Amino acid sequence: MRRGICLLEEVEFHPMNSRRPLEYLRWLTEYKKEDETLEPGRHVLTKGRSIRSRDIDLVGAFYAVGITGHPQFKVVTLWDCHGGWDGGWRQMLEIYTGVKENLFLSSVDDLRFTAYSRPLGAAPGGPALADATGAEFFVLESARVRPGAALDYLAAVREERVPLLADHGHRPVGLYEVLLCDTEVVTVWATDLDSHLALQRSYDAALGLDDEIDADERLLAWRKRAREFLDGTWRETLLSPYPGSRLAPA
Missing domain, CATH: 3.30.70.100 (Alpha-Beta Plaits)
Incomplete structure (x- = not known):
């Protein structure tokens, strides 16, 4: 069996405006809900909403509890790349080939302050x-x-x-x-x-x-x-x- 490949992203919002993380969470979950209607393996880069694919699965969208030790405000997302390296991960990388113009056009521009992504590989014997x-x-x-x-x-x-x-x-x-x-x-x-x-x-x-x-x-x-x-x-x-x-x- 091939290992699971995931993506962890931490997004911060400044200045301190509590509506921004809510707007981002609402936008993100709504558009990923629409992706569930796509066929497996089909993906497309669209203007304003980045890549559309059901194989890049938004498993968790979280509001980070600020009093537990990090800059406020923060959203954390956890994505499962179905099919691993050759599946959802490959789809995410393919949007960068050719540096297409719509790669830089997003309907949430100016909403996020910083975003830090880390690719994750599942350890042997861990939960799926x-x-x-x-x-x-x-x-x-x-x-x-x-x-x-x-x-x-x-x-x-x-x-x-x-x-x-x-x-x-x-x-x-x-x-x-x-x-x-x-x-x-x-x-x-x-x-x-x-x-x-x-x-x-x-x-x-x-x-x-x-x-x-x-x-x-x-x-x-x-x-x-x-x-x-x-x-x-x-x-x-x-x-x-x-x-x-x-x-x-x-």
């Missing part, structure tokens, strides 16, 4: 994005690892952290190495508000900072274990799925 289902919240982990250690870190996540977080109401959506580099990983987890809060308190209790809830010492052990692979920043951001994307709660 096609099987992902909705949840109240999602946790996006982005970490820098030692050069070449991405798949080793993700194997440890699969074997050790997945069962640990399952006990705290978190299920994995995707375990990915960031492609075209060898120092980044991304993991995505589905959860709910109560589970998120209980996990934070259990970690505090393991540190001796909360005596009103049971501690889970495995959380501290995992942090120590992760440092065997990490070589820089590690961060988690809480994401709220926007209605209209597949990962929004039913």
Whole structure:
């Protein structure tokens, strides 16, 4: 089986105008909903809306919760490239051949301030994005690892952290190495508000900072274990799925 190929995009909006991320989320989910009527394998570059294809699947469109540690405001999107390298990924690259004029004409020009995209490759044994289902919240982990250690870190996540977080109401959506580099990983987890809060308190209790809830010492052990692979920043951001994307709660 070929590995899954995905795309993660983080979009920021400045100056601080809370309507802009809403306008973008609404625009994005509505036009991708229309793409579901296209035949598999058919794609076209259109003026104002970039590439149209059902094989470039908007699985998740999220509003990033600003108080969890990033510049406000931010939208995060997760795309599944059906068919992998030779499918949706190839279609995305084909729009750049010839540098066509309509590549530069967008109906959301001046709405976004910055956009940062990262291609992702699914790690062996990780969940398939096609099987992902909705949840109240999602946790996006982005970490820098030692050069070449991405798949080793993700194997440890699969074997050790997945069962640990399952006990705290978190299920994995995707375990990915960031492609075209060898120092980044991304993991995505589905959860709910109560589970998120209980996990934070259990970690505090393991540190001796909360005596009103049971501690889970495995959380501290995992942090120590992760440092065997990490070589820089590690961060988690809480994401709220926007209605209209597949990962929004039913």
